[in-house]
Amino acid sequence: MAELGKKYCVYCLAEVSSLRFRCTDCADIELCPDCFSAGAEIGPHRRWHGYQLVDGGRFTLWGAEAEGGWSSREEQLLLDAIEQFGFGNWEDMAAHVGASRTPQEVMEHYVSMYIHGNLGKACIPDTIPNRVTDHTCPSGGPLSPSLTTPLPPLDISVAEQQQLGYMPLRDDYEIEYDQDAETLISGLSVNYDDDDVEIELKRAHVDMYVRKLKERQRRKNIARDYNLVPAFLGKDKKDKEKAPKRKITKEEKELRLKLRPLYQFMSCKEFEDFFENMHKERILRAKIRELQRYRRNGITKMEESAEYEAARHKREKRKENKNIASSKRGKEDGKEGEFAAIENLPGFELLSDREKVLCSSLNLSPARYVTVKTIIIKDHLQKRQGIPSKSRLPSYLDKVLKKRILNFLTESGWISRDAS
Numbered sequence: 001m002a003e004l005g006k007k008y009c010v011y012c013l014a015e016v017s018s019l020r021f022r023c024t025d026c027a028d029i030e031l032c033p034d035c036f037s038a039g040a041e042i043g044p045h046r047r048w049h050g051y052q053l054v055d056g057g058r059f060t061l062w063g064a065e066a067e068g069g070w071s072s073r074e075e076q077l078l079l080d081a082i083e084q085f086g087f088g089n090w091e092d093m094a095a096h097v098g099a100s101r102t103p104q105e106v107m108e109h110y111v112s113m114y115i116h117g118n119l120g121k122a123c124i125p126d127t128i129p130n131r132v133t134d135h136t137c138p139s140g141g142p143l144s145p146s147l148t149t150p151l152p153p154l155d156i157s158v159a160e161q162q163q164l165g166y167m168p169l170r171d172d173y174e175i176e177y178d179q180d181a182e183t184l185i186s187g188l189s190v191n192y193d194d195d196d197v198e199i200e201l202k203r204a205h206v207d208m209y210v211r212k213l214k215e216r217q218r219r220k221n222i223a224r225d226y227n228l229v230p231a232f233l234g235k236d237k238k239d240k241e242k243a244p245k246r247k248i249t250k251e252e253k254e255l256r257l258k259l260r261p262l263y264q265f266m267s268c269k270e271f272e273d274f275f276e277n278m279h280k281e282r283i284l285r286a287k288i289r290e291l292q293r294y295r296r297n298g299i300t301k302m303e304e305s306a307e308y309e310a311a312r313h314k315r316e317k318r319k320e321n322k323n324i325a326s327s328k329r330g331k332e333d334g335k336e337g338e339f340a341a342i343e344n345l346p347g348f349e350l351l352s353d354r355e356k357v358l359c360s361s362l363n364l365s366p367a368r369y370v371t372v373k374t375i376i377i378k379d380h381l382q383k384r385q386g387i388p389s390k391s392r393l394p395s396y397l398d399k400v401l402k403k404r405i406l407n408f409l410t411e412s413g414w415i416s417r418d419a420s
Contacts, residue, residue, distance in 0.1 A: 011040045019072070024050040070109060074098065078110060151224065160233055177219050181212040225268040252279070342366060358408055362401055372397055372405055373414075380415040 007017045009032040021036040023029040026045045039047040055072060070078075074097055081093035090103035097106060114120055153168035161167075165174035184205045194202075223229055248256075256275065263271060294305050342348055342359055347366035351359065359369050375393060382388070393402065409415050 011035045019055040
């Protein structure tokens with residue numbers, strides 16, 4: 001009679017009493033899991049027919065060698081429990097699976113089979129890519145501790161708290177920015193008979209209120225970052241006296257003004273660090289240029305640089321003394337010093353005093369001036385006699401020099417104005 005109660009696969013004749021797949025389109029067609037997964041077809045049965053899973057709840061998913069002998073029915077109850085109660089609620093999960101399983105057995109079986117077993121190895125990668133943003137990190141996310149954790153109260157005395165109207169336990173002031181911001185939501189209430197327009201209007205009010213709160217908090221953060229409260233109370237002067245900083249040059253002040261728009265994106269400390277790093281960068285660049293200059297002059301050791309700098313300072317000192325002495329001699333020479341650049345050139349003795357001043361101002365040698373003067377006067381005389389002029393001015397005479405010389409000769413009476 002026991003043999004008559006058993007079920008067999010119609011394709012391979014294996015016993016399928018514990019688990020079998022029954023075709024819903026064909027009569028008396030039941031297959032074992034192996035034949036069903038292989039797509040076995042027999043008689044009118046085809047592999048795309050509908051099927052029904054028939055099991056007695058007695059077979060094991062992990063084989064006979066698995067510890068504990070968990071049946072398929074218990075495995076299904078375990079998966080339902082982990083979905084319903086969540087990972088870690090082993091007492092509730094054990095009660096859902098059945099009285100035959102303790103919370104410790106439920107935990108060990110789930111961890112060993114579904115996490116550390118073959119199923120967990122196949123489904124859970126070794127390195128999980130960080131595709132989800134961690135909003136709880138302290139990097140300024142919506143739920144980061146920097147935003148959700150209240151800031152520590154200001155370190156001020158009770159008298160100063162009363163002066164500012166500051167409440168340290170709440171980190172608030174008696175008079176906040178946009179003091180009437182709460183009136184936007186004070187009269188709001190959600191009713192069941194509200195239509196879509198009223199709901200959207202109330203959402204808009206809440207959104208405006210949240211924006212005002214963010215602006216209020218932003219101003220508090222700015223006051224903390226830039227130490228505006230100690231500055232208002234006069235404490236910053238004492239701190240500056242205790243810790244003197246380096247003197248800021250005029251160029252750095254101008255650079256600070258240019259970089260002022262960055263204040264809204266950086267805190268006070270971040271901006272100071274940024275500016276200090278820029279100052280260090282300028283120092284390093286100057287040092288690099290100095291080392292490159294040493295290398296160009298054949299200096300390869302720092303010990304040699306000191307000797308080189310001493311010699312360079314002496315050379316510059318001698319040059320400076322020489323310039324001072326020459327300037328003193330020029331002042332003593334008086335008027336003769338004005339023509340020092342051209343007095344030793346040929347033709348200097350042929351010039352009048354006004355012509356000497358002209359040549360000195362134009363940086364023109366006396367011989368060239370005499371040549372240009374001769375050509376211009378000769379052309380002027382030929383034009384007055386009706387003879388066409390064929391002479392050409394020298395190439396070194398540009399338009400500016402020609403105009404200056406023509407004006408000088410006209411004023412001196414050498415040529416007439418219509419000719420010039």
